Amino acid sequence: MSSSPRRRIAPEAVIAAVVVILLVVLVPLVVYSKIGESLFPPDAVTKQAQDVRSLYNIVFAIAVAIFVAVEGLIVWSVIRYRRKPGDDELPAQTHGNTLIEIIWTAIPTVIVLFLFGLSFNTLATVDAVGNNPDIRIHAVAQQFQWTFEYLDQNGNKVATQTIPTAAEGGGMAVPVGKNVLVTLDSPDVIHAFYVPRFLFKRDVIPGQTNRFQFTIDPSEATDGHPEILSGQCAELCGTGHRTMLFNVIAMSQNDYDAWLQALITKSNATPPPAPSVGAGATLNVTAQNIAFDTKSLTVAAGQPFAIDFVNKDPAGVDHNIQIRDASGNVIADPPLTDGGQSATYTYQALPPGTYTFICKVHPIAAMTGTLTVH
């Protein structure tokens, strides 16, 4: 018997104490810090997304519990069961234990069946498509541009939004609190409609019309204060995949009505007459295989100029030549030219400086160049 009144603390207890303290300190630190926030999806804006978020939270909680438990056991074993130098004795040769193996087969089975039930339940609301949506939008994805057609209740087109992003004055506007049905079609390759804050994406597949429904939370927008949501293509669709950006703009019903009316008016308006060609130069640009044949153009300052544009891509592949200033504002945006066609684009006189010319449909490196005006 030891004469010391104090018992030695077992090494297990020390390790366990350290592990517990670390967990008690680390887990809240991570969860309540910025890193913790980034372990969750962004704020959900639709009713459906809120359901997905609730499901995510449950999956995440179970995942963290399993991670901490099993990773803890691994760390524990690594620290506790090291072989000491000179220790040549064999540890107990345990081959197995039927009871404990049945238990650790049964418990994960119960957990995954529970998760399956939950996710099946959520799927029913997230994937539901009703018969009487308030708004119908037909979204067309093609290399490398989104087009949003607004349909009436009979499915007839009333207006077309050809500008996909809010930065360029476009975007897919929808009223908050309304049931929106989106049908998806592609004329070329597979794309995907993805809005991170919808917590949702759906593939856009040629030869197959996909559909989904969503309702944006009414608190997201009020009169005069729309909420701009970013979206982009999520399925590799070719060279310009990353440029297939779009915005969904959540608006109050009043704002949306005005917006749609303006779009209808714009769709019906005749294009403004082309400015007459002045004394300036005429340049030649050819597009083939989604690339311009030149990377730089030069024109004189203060004089209108023209570009003879030939599109040698096949029919269905549209291009144009936009001019943008140094800060990215679109100065000129001539109409699209279909594959196999040619056109003469005329441009207003520009002050001296460096500009960018770019295809509106394919804003990729191969269809971007520098326009020098001096």
Added chain:
Amino acid sequence: MATHALAPATTAYRTGLYEWLTTTDHKKIGIMYVINSFLFFLIGGFFALGVRAELAQPGLQIFSDEHVYNEFFSIHATVMIFLFIIPMLAGLGNYAVPLMIGAPDMAFPRVNALSFWMLPLGGLLLLSGFLTQGGAAAAGWTSYPPLSEVGPTKSPGPGQDLWIVALTLIGTSSILGGINFLVTIFKMRAPGMTLFRMPIMVWTILVTSVLVVMATPVLTSALVMLFIDRNYGGHFFDPSFGGNAVLYQNVFWFYSHPAVYVMVLPAMGIVSEVLPVFTRKPLFGYKAFIFATAGIGALGFSVWAHHMFTTGAVFLPFFSLMTFLIAVPTGVKMFNWVATMWRGKISFSTPMLFAVGFLAMFLIGGINGAFSAAVPVDFALHDTYFVVAHLHYVLFGGSVFGVFAGIYYWFPKMTGRLLDETLGKVHFVIMIIGFNLTFFPMHMLGLQGMPRRIADYASNAGWNDWNLVASIGGFIIAASILPFIWNVFISLRNGKIAGDDPWEGNTLEWATSSPPPPYNFDRLPEIRSERPLFDVRHGRLDHGDATA
């Protein structure tokens, strides 16, 4: 000197280049598999560094043309999957399986050589795409049509055709190898080596071979249909002529999901050999582990459409349920491994470090996979960087850590010399740090909405910081390979002599010399359990057969 080639070989490996190029010895073929796969690992890593360098900051810095970026990530994944992980594990199996079951060689030695030599040929064909007009394949390693069909804005160049031909060759190599393994394991076992005394490594190779033989022909059918579409006016996958684009995805994933288990099961086998040796305990639940392996193999054929949840063209509940269920046998294995370490006496030589690294990292790859099994959550995460994080925790945190555990474990058997322990530990520490820096932030990027396969992102998207961290991590991984290469280089010359059994191994390969003579064994010990060499050292401590 002219008679040199005719002289009988005096030692196993001191023979010339001609001997290596014409050998049918499973050990030399296995070593050539390993070297060839490692070279492709460096090539695939180069492409990955290109991708990470581009994404480190917003804006296009490295690639002036996005098409080249698309080639980089497409060839990165194709090389890593088909020319590194799958053949590396097949190569380690090729080396170890005949030794572990007490056989003199594989059942069909010449077929074995044929399966190996198809690999460098396939690899060169794949990479030769870079020399063609339009560059290498750029439609992703999945090459979904219609993007992979012919068309000015799709995949016009011969690079895509070379990709198809290369994969068909590599697939044929896999099928031949798989059949060879199956016949070897069923017909060539030493007396006493019953099925339930086989090392777990052999079991995982057995199940893997069944997967390969059943699934690879289905991939070949997808490739052949795509080739007909591209070159002979077929329209299997072209919707504008009544074809079906999603059909390809079904056929492709019917192979490529089981292929994930082809890449993971043998790594699990390696870990299941290393853990018992370095803990000085038997594998906990040997039979349960075998049933779990078979269960993963069987369930692996019923989960392919979980790659297609967002297509709107698959029956979601079935594939979701099966995907959840496959977590159960995987979980059983994890518990078996932990229980093997429990109350063991663990020594942390480099193979053991990588095996524990496998456990710690593969666990994350299993858990973050469960997120995507929940279909609504997958709607949010599919085709984002979250999936990139998941697959790298499985295939790098899992397979690659397993591969390095195997290389450090069997290097002394292959060469007769031990790798340096200090350099090995440096390699491990740098690699595990770089790995987590690279791939953990990808969870956050995916959750915040960053899609895969984009060459650039807006600077205000909120993705800058984590992308920079991931890119730094990528270069740290690359740096971790340097001590490994140096280690191999110096250990081949000056490494400690290994002797027959440097680790106090359990399985038959440690009963012969290092390196083993041609045809492997002069004599074999008695085989009365799954640990014949343990029995030789310590006698039979218990007289039951390996229990459940």
